[in-house]
Amino acid sequence: MKKNVTFADIAEYTGFSKTTISRYFNNPDSVTIENQEKIANALEVLGYKENKLARVMANGKTEIVGIIIPDLYMHYYSDILDHIISTYETYGYKFIVFAGNDDADTERRYINELLAYKTEGLIILSHTLSSKELSEYNIPIVTIEREDEYVCSVNTDNYTGGMQAADVLAKSGCDVLIHANSDFPESIPAYGRIVGFSEFCESNNFEHRIMIKDFGGNFEENLENIKKIFEEIEETYPEKKIGIFMPNDTHANILLNIIVKKYGTLPEKYKIIGFDNSPVSKEAVIPITTVGQQVDKIAEETMNLLLMQINERKKRRPKPLEAPVHKVLTPVLVRRETTN
Amino acid sequence: MKKNVTFADIAEYTGFSKTTISRYFNNPDSVTIENQEKIANALEVLGYKENKLARVMANGKTEIVGIIIPDLYMHYYSDILDHIISTYETYGYKFIVFAGNDDADTERRYINELLAYKTEGLIILSHTLSSKELSEYNIPIVTIEREDEYVCSVNTDNYTGGMQAADVLAKSGCDVLIHANSDFPESIPAYGRIVGFSEFCESNNFEHRIMIKDFGGNFEENLENIKKIFEEIEETYPEKKIGIFMPNDTHANILLNIIVKKYGTLPEKYKIIGFDNSPVSKEAVIPITTVGQQVDKIAEETMNLLLMQINERKKRRPKPLEAPVHKVLTPVLVRRETTN
Numbered sequence: 001m002k003k004n005v006t007f008a009d010i011a012e013y014t015g016f017s018k019t020t021i022s023r024y025f026n027n028p029d030s031v032t033i034e035n036q037e038k039i040a041n042a043l044e045v046l047g048y049k050e051n052k053l054a055r056v057m058a059n060g061k062t063e064i065v066g067i068i069i070p071d072l073y074m075h076y077y078s079d080i081l082d083h084i085i086s087t088y089e090t091y092g093y094k095f096i097v098f099a100g101n102d103d104a105d106t107e108r109r110y111i112n113e114l115l116a117y118k119t120e121g122l123i124i125l126s127h128t129l130s131s132k133e134l135s136e137y138n139i140p141i142v143t144i145e146r147e148d149e150y151v152c153s154v155n156t157d158n159y160t161g162g163m164q165a166a167d168v169l170a171k172s173g174c175d176v177l178i179h180a181n182s183d184f185p186e187s188i189p190a191y192g193r194i195v196g197f198s199e200f201c202e203s204n205n206f207e208h209r210i211m212i213k214d215f216g217g218n219f220e221e222n223l224e225n226i227k228k229i230f231e232e233i234e235e236t237y238p239e240k241k242i243g244i245f246m247p248n249d250t251h252a253n254i255l256l257n258i259i260v261k262k263y264g265t266l267p268e269k270y271k272i273i274g275f276d277n278s279p280v281s282k283e284a285v286i287p288i289t290t291v292g293q294q295v296d297k298i299a300e301e302t303m304n305l306l307l308m309q310i311n312e313r314k315k316r317r318p319k320p321l322e323a324p325v326h327k328v329l330t331p332v333l334v335r336r337e338t339t340n
Numbered sequence: 341m342k343k344n345v346t347f348a349d350i351a352e353y354t355g356f357s358k359t360t361i362s363r364y365f366n367n368p369d370s371v372t373i374e375n376q377e378k379i380a381n382a383l384e385v386l387g388y389k390e391n392k393l394a395r396v397m398a399n400g401k402t403e404i405v406g407i408i409i410p411d412l413y414m415h416y417y418s419d420i421l422d423h424i425i426s427t428y429e430t431y432g433y434k435f436i437v438f439a440g441n442d443d444a445d446t447e448r449r450y451i452n453e454l455l456a457y458k459t460e461g462l463i464i465l466s467h468t469l470s471s472k473e474l475s476e477y478n479i480p481i482v483t484i485e486r487e488d489e490y491v492c493s494v495n496t497d498n499y500t501g502g503m504q505a506a507d508v509l510a511k512s513g514c515d516v517l518i519h520a521n522s523d524f525p526e527s528i529p530a531y532g533r534i535v536g537f538s539e540f541c542e543s544n545n546f547e548h549r550i551m552i553k554d555f556g557g558n559f560e561e562n563l564e565n566i567k568k569i570f571e572e573i574e575e576t577y578p579e580k581k582i583g584i585f586m587p588n589d590t591h592a593n594i595l596l597n598i599i600v601k602k603y604g605t606l607p608e609k610y611k612i613i614g615f616d617n618s619p620v621s622k623e624a625v626i627p628i629t630t631v632g633q634q635v636d637k638i639a640e641e642t643m644n645l646l647l648m649q650i651n652e653r654k655k656r657r658p659k660p661l662e663a664p665v666h667k668v669l670t671p672v673l674v675r676r677e678t679t680n
Contacts (some may be wrong), residue, residue: 072422082412257625264604285597
């Protein structure tokens with residue numbers, strides 16, 4: 001076994017002091033270009049293996065970010081995780097990934113683990129801990145589509161998304177516009193969808209209805225609850241043309257499958273629109289019209305906002321943000337076949 | 341800002357030597373239970389924050405494992421990632437996740453990054469680098485469902501899976517059994533499905549056919565190629581009852597959607613079976629019969645096999661494995677509605 005190459009070995013080989021070698025690793029620009037090249041050459045000849053952990057101990061830059069997502073069942077989450085880890089090619093940050101389970105103590109353990117590794121920042125998609133509590137960890141944080149009063153966040157403009165959904169359903173000739181969604185507080189960005197949808201319908205005098213339901217936390221529960229919603233719609237509006245805005249594409253797809261299984265197709269009397277533009281919307285038996293979140297931009301803006309905070313802290317006199325920054329991205333309507 | 345609590349602070353507070361404090365962190369059992377409790381109490385009083393990186397520098401245990409998955413588009417991969425990161429609750433290992441993109445140099449960069457962080461082991465699902473090359477990194481590795489001659493692996497018994505698929509289709513009364521799959525070398529475990537399917541049909545004298553096709557690498561390409569496969573089947577066997585074994589549930593779902601869109605249902609003349617039992621199979625418009633991989637067991641066995649290698653290396657005189665260990669798990673048939 002070859003022994004590890006040490007700073008002493010490199011110093012001996014190059015004729016520089018160990019201090020110079022150390023400066024090369026921790027503050028390369030303090031060494032002349034010429035000497036940088038000599039040292040780089042020595043590293044190659046000696047077969048030096050970079051030990052990032054050793055560097056981290058010296059300069060605190062782990063280049064690791066922690067992510068907590070609620071689950072990988074919802075297609076939106078696996079899509080966004082995919083885009084976030086792909087930012088490695090642009091920013092060089094690596095990601096330690098945890099899947100939350102709605103239990104506050106579990107999530108606190110995850111965060112403590114991540115902090116013990118000197119993770120430079122956190123990206124939080126789970127809803128379990130309040131933004132107040134998150135902010136008290138006092139490290140760079142960006143949340144996505146959750147309550148964010150005390151921390152930086154990247155969200156989609158849900159209000160506009162709700163209006164877009166109502167507008168598409170109205171234009172497709174529906175008599176009644178329905179939005180089914182969960183019961184959540186106004187502090188959750190997705191609440192804006194309900195407001196945008198309602199206000200659009202009211203100001204345009206469309207008959208509409210908000211159905212607040214508990215969808216449950218897994219596919220079996222989702223299926224059972226969405227079946228009930230659909231039965232209620234069938235019974236209440238036998239003669240009308242109904243436009244249904246579902247809370248996300250996963251749930252829109254479940255509704256679509258229930259209808260197609262019953263009728264063999266999506267009958268003229270039903271129009272469906274989802275939210276997210278996650279892969280399931282285009283892969284559905286009838287491709288689903290959806291209010292698209294710009295997942296690639298969300299991933300990019302999340303990293304920008306996180307790096308802004310991370311880089312500020314590395315300055316000699318860091319100025320903490322006076323208030324959290326909330327980036328809001330415009331949703332993009334994706335017309336497919338369920339609103340034709 | 342409170343200054344960091346050092347070993348010296350803990351030593352002063354407890355009256356123990358710094359060596360004892362260091363032993364507490366790196367080899368707790370070398371300190372009496374009584375003294376462990378005194379030190380633990382001191383840590384609490386002093387508000388000591390664990391710095392795992394400092395411990396790693398001392399004992400080499402990062403408790404981090406690197407994962408490279410090919411993508412998060414295939415439902416099987418996001419399902420298996422979900423199960424692997426959930427093993428944190430059992431084993432305490434954290435995961436840095438990379439998504440490969442079929443480019444060997446990119447994947448080598450990922451591995452070098454992971455090694456620079458002293459990742460204790462690697463879990464590789466991507467197919468890009470040969471197991472020979474992987475083995476030369478000389479760190480604990482487990483691969484899942486890919487070529488594995490020179491490294492430890494956990495795979496499903498694909499041969500049995502192929503036989504199960506043929507058996508179900510035969511019993512559902514099909515005249516012709518078809519297996520569509522990609523063109524891959526015999527060294528890939530999934531090749532066993534083709535062999536198991538063919539041998540079952542031959543020894544039972546069933547008319548059968550293997551359709552080797554390029555499915556492409558994303559949904560649009562999959563859709564286009566599976567449409568062609570279905571058109572070919574429709575033209576070739578207008579009068580026969582056809583059983584189709586697809587290479588995975590993602591592709592089985594695409595085929596099912598093509599058929600349901602055309603006929604409004606799955607006609608009696610077609611039976612479909614997928615592979616993996618990934619979530620899409622039960623979420624499909626008509627729940628899909630599938631040869632299930634035991635993803636929870638795969639995740640568990642993968643961690644067991646990785647930890648066996650990791651723990652061996654920590655011994656004073658580690659004995660390297662004489663040959664790679666290949667765990668093979670039995671597939672479990674999941675009957676749903678596409679073979680009724």
